[in-house]
Amino acid sequence: MEIELSKTDIIPPYNFDFALTHYNIYPWVSEEGKLIRVLQLRNGKICVAEIKSLGTLNNPKLVIRTKPSRNIQAEEVEEIKEIISWCLGLKEDYRPFYEMCEKDRVLKTAMESRYGSKGKSYPTVFEAIIGVICAQNIQFKRLYSMMYNLCTKLGERIKIAGKDYFSFPSPKNISRSPLSIIRECKVGYRDKFIKKIAEIIVKDNINLEKLKKLSTEDARKELLKFPGIGPYTANLVLAVGLRRKDVLHLDRFVREVMYTFYFDGEKVPDELLIKYANKHWCGFQSLAVDALTTNTEIWAKKLGIDFKIKSGARGE
DNA sequence: CAGGTC
DNA sequence: CCTGG
Numbered sequence: 001m002e003i004e005l006s007k008t009d010i011i012p013p014y015n016f017d018f019a020l021t022h023y024n025i026y027p028w029v030s031e032e033g034k035l036i037r038v039l040q041l042r043n044g045k046i047c048v049a050e051i052k053s054l055g056t057l058n059n060p061k062l063v064i065r066t067k068p069s070r071n072i073q074a075e076e077v078e079e080i081k082e083i084i085s086w087c088l089g090l091k092e093d094y095r096p097f098y099e100m101c102e103k104d105r106v107l108k109t110a111m112e113s114r115y116g117s118k119g120k121s122y123p124t125v126f127e128a129i130i131g132v133i134c135a136q137n138i139q140f141k142r143l144y145s146m147m148y149n150l151c152t153k154l155g156e157r158i159k160i161a162g163k164d165y166f167s168f169p170s171p172k173n174i175s176r177s178p179l180s181i182i183r184e185c186k187v188g189y190r191d192k193f194i195k196k197i198a199e200i201i202v203k204d205n206i207n208l209e210k211l212k213k214l215s216t217e218d219a220r221k222e223l224l225k226f227p228g229i230g231p232y233t234a235n236l237v238l239a240v241g242l243r244r245k246d247v248l249h250l251d252r253f254v255r256e257v258m259y260t261f262y263f264d265g266e267k268v269p270d271e272l273l274i275k276y277a278n279k280h281w282c283g284f285q286s287l288a289v290d291a292l293t294t295n296t297e298i299w300a301k302k303l304g305i306d307f308k309i310k311s312g313a314r315g316e
Numbered sequence: 317c318a319g320g321t322c
Numbered sequence: 323c324c325t326g327g
Contacts, residue, residue: 137319142326188324193321230321252319
């Protein structure tokens with residue numbers, strides 16, 4: 001089954017190549033020009049979506065091929081299209097953000113090589129929450145192995161052309177797996193949080209997708225109720241799980257980048273960083289931070305700065 | 317010993 | 323608190 005997405009589905013500019021080469025956290029996989037991932041549909045069905053580009057930056061066109069190809073209902077096709085559109089931000093208009101970058105020499109430089117890129121987000125709020133919890137306290141690249149382990153040990157397996165693919169595990173799967181198995185995924189102290197959150201969702205029958213309809217403030221309040229979710233995790237979930245642009249997460253990488261490029265290398269208190277972001281990147285804080293923390297060591301050279309922390313966006 | 321949370 | 327650096 002092939003699904004085509006063109007002008008009416010994608011707001012240009014759209015840079016598919018960026019999506020293909022950055023932040024491919026399992027179950028996202030990039031293979032031979034195709035972006036692949038397993039999806040679990042509302043009715044529980046597991047399928048694989050393979051996305052490739054046939055268009056250009058200003059005339060984007062994507063084709064989604066779904067496997068297995070048989071027995072896909074019309075409403076399932078629609079659902080797959082919606083999921084992919086959401087994850088890749090196809091309907092997001094980033095032009096106001098680019099306009100803002102024009103006035104910021106650092107952001108302008110950071111965005112130069114990724115014009116038309118749109119942040120990749122998680123298909124479900126649940127996957128976003130677990131993903132961000134795994135992102136606490138680590139160098140970014142470790143996130144890849146944690147998510148890979150969770151999927152291969154606890155996700156659903158599907159074989160396509162002799163190759164195994166895994167879905168991101170459902171709350172139910174996680175909630176009923178022993179702590180020791182979750183621990184084996186090398187998630188460390190996060191194991192209890194991950195299991196606890198899954199248990200709460202199953203026991204209280206919570207539909208996390210409803211958070212997408214709430215205001216950023218209300219959604220944040222709901223997120224903070226879960227164990228293991230503090231201000232950092234809540235804000236990053238809002239950014240990568242709910243596509244909120246007006247949130248800021250401060251971790252060591254973000255702090256370091258802001259000190260270096262906006263405060264002359266001086267370590268200033270968080271309050272000042274927050275104030276700066278709100279003032280200068282108003283409404284686009286999360287997009288600015290995304291730009292600043294992606295391939296930093298590469299574009300920093302154009303500004304004559306030798307930035308020491310590696311970004312991890314490309315997954316090494 | 318990070319670093320975000322408890 | 324875990325784990326990788």
